[in-house]
Amino acid sequence: MQSTASLPHVVVVGGGIAGLAAAARLSGADGSPRSARVTLLEAGDRLGGKLRTGELAGVRVDLGAESMLARRPEAVALARAVGLGDALQPPATAKAAIWTRGALRPMPAGQVMGVPGDLDALAASGVVSPEGLARIGEDLDPDRPVTEVGDDVAVGAYIADRLGREVVDRLVEPLLGGVYAGHADALSLRAAVPQLLATARGGGSLVQGVRALQAATPANPAPVFQGIDGGIGRLPVAVAEACRAAGVELRLGAEARSLRRTPDGWQLQVGEELLEADAVVLAVPAPAAARLLAVEAPAASAGLAAVEYAGMALVTLAFHRSELGALSGSGFLVPPVDGRSIKASTFSSNKWRWLAEAAPDTFVLRTSVGRHNEEQDLDLDDSELVARSLRDLAEAAGITAVPFASTVTRWRAGLPQYPVGHLDRVDLIEKQVAELPGLALCGAAYQGVGIPACIAGGWRAATLVQGALAREGTMGA
Secondary structure (H helix, E strand, O other): OOOHHHOOEEEEEOOOHHHHHHHHHHHOOOOOOOOOEEEEEEOOOOOOOOOOEEEEOOEEEEOOOOOEEOOOOHHHHHHHHOOOHHHEEOOOOOOEEEEEOOEEEEOOOOEEOOEEOOHHHHHHHOOOOHHHHHHHHHHHOOOOOOOOOOOOOEHHHHHHHHHOHHHHHHHHHHHHHHHHOOOOOOEEHHHHOHHHHHHHHHOOOHHHHHHHHHHHOOOOOOOOEEEEOOOOOHHHHHHHHHHHHOOOEEEEOOOEEEEEEEOOEEEEEEOOEEEEEOEEEEOOOHHHHHHHHOOOOHHHHHHHHOOOEEEEEEEEEEEEHHHOOOOOOOEEEOOHHHOOOOOEEEOHHHHOHHHHHHOOOEEEEEEEEOEOOEOHHHHOOHHHHHHHHHHHHHHHHOOOOOOOEEEEEEEEEEEEOOEOOHHHHHHHHHHHHHOOOOEEEOOOOOOOOOHHHHHHHHHHHHHHHHHHHHHHOOOOO
16 A cells, blocks of 8 residues: 555645545545545635535524535535435425516426426416517527527527527526526626537527427436435535545645745645645635735736626525415525515425424525625625515515524625636636646636536546646655
């Protein structure tokens, strides 16, 4: 067995799920061959980044992301590798609604990120007006001119041109807002809804393109999303425990203040300490990565500094179940065009069986507030955010009960934005960083904001530094 002393030293900066995934891959904590001695630095007082659990009314709840896409394999695979396979749990219900045009209306079937393929289902939902439906019908005209999109285009601009503004405002915006906390008119089609890019470039009907996509997708009984019994926030804790058991040094309250290339590798200043490394993985948000790269990769640093972020707040409420009327489904989304305070609500005790079983007499739900460049509400007192949420919940779902417990979690600069041209910017940044051997980047700012995408990015960064170390002959005897 290879001794620890013979292994190269890799420092991972950032203890979110991307950094933890990189550390797990390098250390062998995820079942991979061990290739490095790893030190992970986290500036804050806990690991996990935007994945976090807390306690409300004696019940564990997620205070950040609450589910992970299961149609991508990375998150489920990592959960199983660190012993959470038996805890994986799909939503008990995925029946969601849209609060628009004065009512809770069912999310129409047969759509891709709000773009309709089943016009009968859309009409039955009542989400779009008769005028809006007529405008969508124009897309099916074989004589309709092709919409030119070039290399990339804003999601909102392209869909509005093909289907009309109402589809963007009442379907696409709330769905994209739930993922990016951004705006369809600014987000990149290529980065945010890549499955529609080939259809867009091919020209012709967008509705027909969505139908073709769905027809080409094989039936899959597996759940689209997965949660974890006890909360998604258990995942980074389990990965960290596996890393620690594999010999990773996990250091909290350890901020990397500078990064310098040396003849033998890299040097990081951590407080008053100078930490030597053979390779470095930067798994921090774009502003922090920009600061660390300012000297060694100024062009990449400038590109990262230009990445914008959206902030949001989660308002989690606990009610006595006996005081609530019947609430069905997993919750609802809110189009910004309707001018409400909240942008979504999740009926957590309906959505997650583990939560309903843990607190059968309690009903937990949460709302979200804030979007890119619309974050002023995050400065309101907790009590005001709760009050605004309750007003919207009363109007949308008839909830008049008073919660007996609440908590507000603010995620300032929580979600990076993917504007038109984002992937080209990322490609250029990564090429510039690749000129520095033994350095790699990962995190939500690059190839995807979801949990599986961040894990995949961490694994890719680990592979890149492994390759660099092998080429330099520092992989050990």
